[in-house]
Amino acid sequence: xxxxxxxxxxxxxxxxxxxxxxxxxxxxxxxxxxxxxxxxxxxxxxxxxxxxxxxxxxxxxxxxxxxxxxxxxxxxxxxxxxxxxxxxxxxxxxxxxxxxxxxxxxxxxxxxxxxxxxxxxxxxxxxxxxxxxxxxxxxxxxxxxxxxxxxxxxxxxxxxxxxxxxxxxxxxxxxxxxxxxxxxxxxxxxxxxxxxxxxxxxxxxxxxxxxxxxxxxxxxxxxxxxxxxxxxxxxxxxxxxxxxxxxxxxxxxxxxxxxxxxxxxxxxxxxxxxxxxxxxxxxxxxxxxxxxxxxxxxxxxxxxxxxxxxxxxxxxxxxxxxxxxxxxxxxxxxxxxxxxxxxxxxxxxxxxxxxxxxxxxxxxxxxxxxxxxxxxxxxxxxxxxxxxxxxxxxxxxxxxxxxxxxxxxxxxxxxxxxxxx
Numbered sequence: 001x002x003x004x005x006x007x008x009x010x011x012x013x014x015x016x017x018x019x020x021x022x023x024x025x026x027x028x029x030x031x032x033x034x035x036x037x038x039x040x041x042x043x044x045x046x047x048x049x050x051x052x053x054x055x056x057x058x059x060x061x062x063x064x065x066x067x068x069x070x071x072x073x074x075x076x077x078x079x080x081x082x083x084x085x086x087x088x089x090x091x092x093x094x095x096x097x098x099x100x101x102x103x104x105x106x107x108x109x110x111x112x113x114x115x116x117x118x119x120x121x122x123x124x125x126x127x128x129x130x131x132x133x134x135x136x137x138x139x140x141x142x143x144x145x146x147x148x149x150x151x152x153x154x155x156x157x158x159x160x161x162x163x164x165x166x167x168x169x170x171x172x173x174x175x176x177x178x179x180x181x182x183x184x185x186x187x188x189x190x191x192x193x194x195x196x197x198x199x200x201x202x203x204x205x206x207x208x209x210x211x212x213x214x215x216x217x218x219x220x221x222x223x224x225x226x227x228x229x230x231x232x233x234x235x236x237x238x239x240x241x242x243x244x245x246x247x248x249x250x251x252x253x254x255x256x257x258x259x260x261x262x263x264x265x266x267x268x269x270x271x272x273x274x275x276x277x278x279x280x281x282x283x284x285x286x287x288x289x290x291x292x293x294x295x296x297x298x299x300x301x302x303x304x305x306x307x308x309x310x311x312x313x314x315x316x317x318x319x320x321x322x323x324x325x326x327x328x329x330x331x332x333x334x335x336x337x338x339x340x341x342x343x344x345x346x347x348x349x350x351x352x353x354x355x356x357x358x359x360x361x362x363x364x365x366x367x368x369x370x371x372x373x374x375x376x377x378x379x380x381x382x383x384x385x386x387x388x389x390x391x392x393x394x395x396x397x398x399x400x401x402x403x404x405x406x407x408x409x410x411x412x413x414x415x416x417x418x419x420x421x
Contacts, residue, residue, distance in 0.1 A: 002065040005076040016042035019170035023163040036091035039084040046081035048181035055184035066291035068417035104158040118156035121149035147185025203281040207343030212264040214341040223257030228315035232287030248311040252319040264308040292416040296324035300380040306333040306391025317349040326354040364398030382407040389415040
């Protein structure tokens with residue numbers, strides 16, 4: 001079983017309220033005071049776990065089944081932390097008869113300032129996570145402040161008068177999670193660029209279609225190992241392109257160690273990269289991440305890609321060790337006028353590996369797609385197909401609807417989350 005937003009948020013919320021209740025008299029349980037206290041504990045806990053998820057630790061990625069799932073959960077932890085923090089702010093977390101004291105004594109004005117600043121800090125973090133209109137470069141540098149801002153939240157729960165003593169189970173819970181979060185934030189902010197797995201590559205060739213580029217890079221020293229379908233973070237030594245940005249690897253492991261990426265201009269960072277990518281640029285590649293890898297199975301394999309979501313399938317088609325490709329039907333959704341970059345011969349790759357390629361320009365309602373999909377399911381049976389998808393969220397919803405119409409179970413779908421922000 002893999003963890004996800006609900007499987008993490010629900011237990012943490014229950015633990016927060018149970019631990020909060022253990023610190024106060026039983027007659028104070030059915031009150032808004034306990035609701036406020038428990039909500040505050042849950043908010044701090046969720047923020048701490050969000051910092052841990054943001055560290056990109058491999059064991060954490062494995063628990064969630066891929067870094068894309070980690071980032072999805074990371075976002076929802078922040079959203080629900082803000083919800084619980086808002087409830088905490090609405091009511092007083094105290095009642096007559098409760099024994100309250102601060103763990104760390106601060107002057108009164110400082111305590112009040114930290115309390116308000118903690119809520120503002122949380123709002124800033126969540127807004128950064130949700131507002132996709134913020135330019136990537138600005139978003140990333142502001143997001144780096146998440147760790148320091150969490151210290152403000154820690155200062156709040158340590159300095160506020162509360163029934164939660166440091167030596168109590170509730171205090172130990174908060175202290176443990178906060179300590180782990182501080183370590184994770186320090187790792188990501190200070191140590192990750194130097195100690196994480198990465199290598200230096202030089203851009204060898206750039207093939208362009210105007211709105212997209214296909215980049216091939218060669219390692220300066222030892223190449224990074226990866227599996228087709230995984231992704232990397234790219235950071236170019238070029239003005240405006242230094243911030244690491246995630247891209248799916250568009251090639252299989254090559255004998256010369258080279259690696260390829262396909263980038264479409266869809267935001268400020270990618271538009272600049274498409275316009276300014278030139279052979280000779282040096283890049284740091286942080287990899288590998290993700291679990292969108294293919295294990296061959298008996299039965300019919302259906303691949304569905306939308307837009308730049310074609311990238312991992314390019315890597316699978318180039319994988320010399322891939323087996324069972326003759327059982328693959330590949331639906332490639334594209335927008336006329338936004339063709340693949342020169343040098344990416346998708347029909348040729350498909351023919352060379354025995355893959356049936358169906359180019360779809362009419363969207364998910366296209367009759368060719370729906371008819372051929374239904375035909376494949378009828379021939380193999382609903383449980384005899386494996387659907388592998390990468391593309392925009394709207395197309396994913398349409399694919400799920402077609403699967404339901406054909407009786408294909410949800411557990412026969414493998415997909416990568418397309419959007420990080």
